[in-house]
Amino acid sequence: MRQPLLNELVSEEDRLIQQAVRAFVDSEIMPVRQQLDDDKDHILIDKISEKLKVMGFQRGVVPETYGGLPQRSVVGTSVLMEEIARGDVGLAVSLGCTWWCTRPAVLANNEAVLRKVAAVFCGDELRRGCFAMTEPEAGCDVENPALHGKRISTRAILDGDEWVLNGSKRFPSNAGISAYYCVVCTTDPSLGDEGIALIYVPHPSEGLSFGKFENKAGMQADRNCDIYLDNVRVPKENRAAGPGEDAKLLHINLTLGRIGSGAMAVGAAQGAFEAVLEYTRNRIVAGKPVREHSICAGMLADMAIGIETARTYYLTAAYMFAHPETYGPLESPGHLSRGSIAKVYGAEVAIMATNKAMELMGSYGYMREFDVEKYWRDCKEIQLWEGGAQLGRFDVVRGYYDFQMSDR
Template sequence: MRTIDDFSLPLEYTTPLLEPLGNIVRDWAEREVIPFRREYDEDWKDHRLILPAMDKLLGVYGLQRFLWPEDLGGWGMGKSNYFYVAVYRLVEEMARADSGMCVAIGVVLWPIVYITVEPHVNRRLCEEFAPMFCQTDRAVFSCMAMTEPQGGSDIENVELLKGSTIQTTAVKDGDEWVINGHKLWPTNTGGVADLMAVICTTNPGSDDPGDIAVIFVPADRPGVTQGEAYEKAGMAADKNGDIWFENVRVPLWYRAHGPGDDAKYYGEIVASGNMGTIAMAAGVMLNIYEKLGEYTSSRIYRGKPLKENDAVAGALSDLAATIEAVRMIGYQAARMLDRPELYGDRWSPEVVAKIRAHRYFAVDRCLEVADTAMNLMEACGADRELDVEKHWRDLKMLQLWLGGKQLCQMEVARWFYACETL
């Protein structure tokens, strides 16, 4: 049988860095994650098994230094023109082992994009926060505090609502912001977060994007409270909880950029999150491919290996075809982010809409074939020890976050059909 390395890669995009980086992460996944992942569901609250693996990749191997400038102890990837393609590769490898862990690790980097990636580097904030990530061999977690209880995906719907529904407020008081509000669901909360990028409004109810502020808040600031993690259907390595901000004070210069730019670059956050989601889906599917290949080779149906039945082979083919297509879509999305000179600004409505389209198409297809993969394994499809059911549970979340499928559809329709009221 072929292996996961026989699926096509867009060789035009690859860089010398991808192969060694990918191999490091695959080795980490094989040693530190895959042997233990069947016990992760019971570890959702304490992370006794989960945290050591994240410490290894983020802290010891240093992935959390990926974006920060080299002179501050980072790897300097924020100024490269192949950053997102590299991220795609890393995410795919991580998700093959555990997409919950993958998103937790990915989100360590995600808010940092705001201040470390050219052309929107905030040097002063880099100097402020790089040490906490670069001068330790323990995992340090960041989170992107967006969603609020009252509006769900409204926060992500910046193009339409322009921040008018944001209820978390940032008020200037001297040389400080005073932040009040309630966020829920961010990845890496539930007591995990060390640094938060908080989406606030400086003028509640305003639909002026200039009033949207992204402010970095160290989690140990007085007034920050993280609630318990929610128990979920899967994604045990990704803790999600509530965060309350009660008169939390940070310096004014903890704002990512300033009026207008915070909202503008938020588009890149959305686009990159969607690109990463495609990579996660592809990684999950690669492992399902491996597991289903083993299963259908070793089980007998009508006197032959299951995979030799034409109907089963048709379904297996759908799975392989989906991986081929999703990987290409995902790399293309990454390439669009890496090459603004060809595709436009990474935060532009066009790029955001197109990558949202890529994401929801890719994840929908993956969900379909993952459903079928479980069916083909019959009763064993639901067994934890065969791993496919875990991926099936995790995969669903990839469709739900970042505003979910319906918001994707609205943004896509808005851009492609010039809809004005959606």
């Protein structure tokens, strides 16, 4: 039901992992995907997450030298995100954000932090990580490279050998259920990029508390709530890298999040596409199956064109990210631009594809038991998170010229 992946982009090992995950999704997630959004107590969700942990994906966030697994390239992790999102975007983003949390420490090779997170993520318990960036008064503004961290209000002050954190975060994935929080803060907003700090906070920590879980349109597997930091103290070594370097790590993590979002959008679109192909094969209108009517076949073709091109693009962006020696430093605007194309385009394709799928199914498409409405709900949020459709576009053009955002 899909074109083969380009062998030159996706290694044989990554394709084998992809096949294993697809089989897992088919047997463990697809049959219960409609129950997941009602699983408010995370009984079913944790059972599935536990199985993903046993497959090694939790441990995989930690480098092998610290007790984890050989690090997969961004191509490998993105393909994995697509496959899980084909079953449930919430499960994919929850696992993806555990990676997202640890990536800055991995990229900075911060041994102290890596030892601590390894002790948590390489154990037998199901654990999650959180990359806490968004704030109540600043969502996209925290991420916007042109604002240089000046709109971040969560403060980190060095007191002897400890960072003291104060502030709050809103909506981060895995908030309230994580073992480690990578908190995006500033030592002094007037310092701009030099002030941006990525500081690891373990749970529990004195002064770290949470609001109530948000009631969302979907993605129950991803918990989101406010995070409050009230004089939270952590050792100095918990800062990912240092002045200037943490800003680069933030921008690199944004690129990773955008590529991963593109992959998850493709997964959701693929899930809806498979459901509608099957439905329109069996549903008879005007004497023949829906998909045998040329106007409907054309709509299915538009979905396929979008999905295949969005997949090819996120893989291209991931491949280039995995080869900085050829395609430039990871923090360069080119990588963020390509990652943003993958996300902006992937989300629009997924929104288009799920809309068309629903149209082709008539009112059945709106019914929960036919699955398409689930993807329709979830892919909208992929467009909205991590910079939304507008900041994403600014980051796209920044790969082409020095866009100054003069209307700010």
